[in-house]
Amino acid sequence: MKTIVLYSSRTGNTRKVAEAIASALPAGTPCLDLTQPLPEDLDAYDCVFLGYWVDKGTADAASQKVLPRLHNPHVALFATLGADPHSDHARGSLEKGAALLPEGVEPVDSFICQGKVDPKLIEAMYKRFPPESLHGRNPQSEARHKAASTHPDAQDLEAAAAFARAVLRQLEGKG
Ligand SMILES: Cc1cc2nc3c(=O)[nH]c(=O)nc-3n(C[C@H](O)[C@H](O)[C@H](O)COP(=O)(O)O)c2cc1C
Structure with a gap:
């Protein structure tokens, strides 16, 4: 094979x-x-x-x-x-x-x-999207990025x- x-x-x-x-x-x-x-x-x-x-x-x-x-x-x-x-x-x-x-x-x-998601991308998304958006800075997105950060x-x-x-x-x- x-x-x-x-x-x-x-x-x-x-x-x-x-x-x-x-x-x-x-x-x-x-x-x-x-x-x-x-x-x-x-x-x-x-x-x-x-x-x-x-x-x-x-x-x-x-x-x-x-x-x-x-x-x-x-x-x-x-x-x-x-x-x-x-x-x-x-x-x-x-x-x-x-x-x-x-x-x-x-x-x-x-x-x-x-x-893990590139921290530069995370910062760019937090600037671009409002907090209520999926990609904005909010507790859910922060938890999501934290969970990914060790993978x-x-x-x-x-x-x-x-x-x-x-x-x-x-x-x-x-x-
Ligand atoms: C431009 C861009 C778009 C992305 N889109 C998604 C996405 O749609 N869904 C997702 O779960 N992750 C998304 N990610 C996160 C990456 O898929 C994830 O961090 C991946 O592990 C990066 O792999 P690499 O280190 O091999 O480049 C995106 C990342 C970048 C930079």
């Missing part, structure tokens, strides 16, 4: 998750930032693990360009976001990423965890590695 990990990460959260996933895959599995050129033999991989950071409820722009090009036999998605990873928003953010895959390609599985943590990274092992087992089981 030839595997590769591709990821996009603005502030490092998704990169950490990508590295945890790659560490659970066969030795030598490439783990590439999408700012680097894609490998010419991308189509030769049996399974691509594609990771993005959630940008306005969907995959970030760099991942949006690559998702429609993944014609590999298997694609597994992973993502990080500031919101609760068990929320409808998190589920929707994974579904929107999956919808960008080529027609007929369904992710074999997906994984999402929380990732991805060791437990998230272990869960990401377990996700990668489970995908591999599932695919190898299928022969």
Whole structure:
């Protein structure tokens, strides 16, 4: 099973998750930032693990360009976001990423965890939005950012590695 990990990460959260996933895959599995050129033999991989950071409820722009090009036999998605990873928003953010895959390609599985939000972005949102808005400074948004501020943590990274092992087992089981 030839595997590769591709990821996009603005502030490092998704990169950490990508590295945890790659560490659970066969030795030598490439783990590439999408700012680097894609490998010419991308189509030769049996399974691509594609990771993005959630940008306005969907995959970030760099991942949006690559998702429609993944014609590999298997694609597994992973993502990080500031919101609760068990929320409808998190589920929707994974579904929107999956919808960008080529027609007929369904992710074999997906994984999402929380990732701390850039403090500069938080300050910019507090300036831009009034306190009564979802993104303004209020007790709910402060609690949300505080909850995210320690992620991805060791437990998230272990869960990401377990996700990668489970995908591999599932695919190898299928022969
Ligand atoms: C421009 C921008 C838009 C974002 N939009 C969302 C969003 O819609 N929902 C969310 O939960 N988090 C959102 N976030 C938070 C990031 O998805 C989160 O912090 C992620 O872990 C960043 O990953 P990275 O460190 O790999 O760049 C946004 C962050 C930025 C900078």
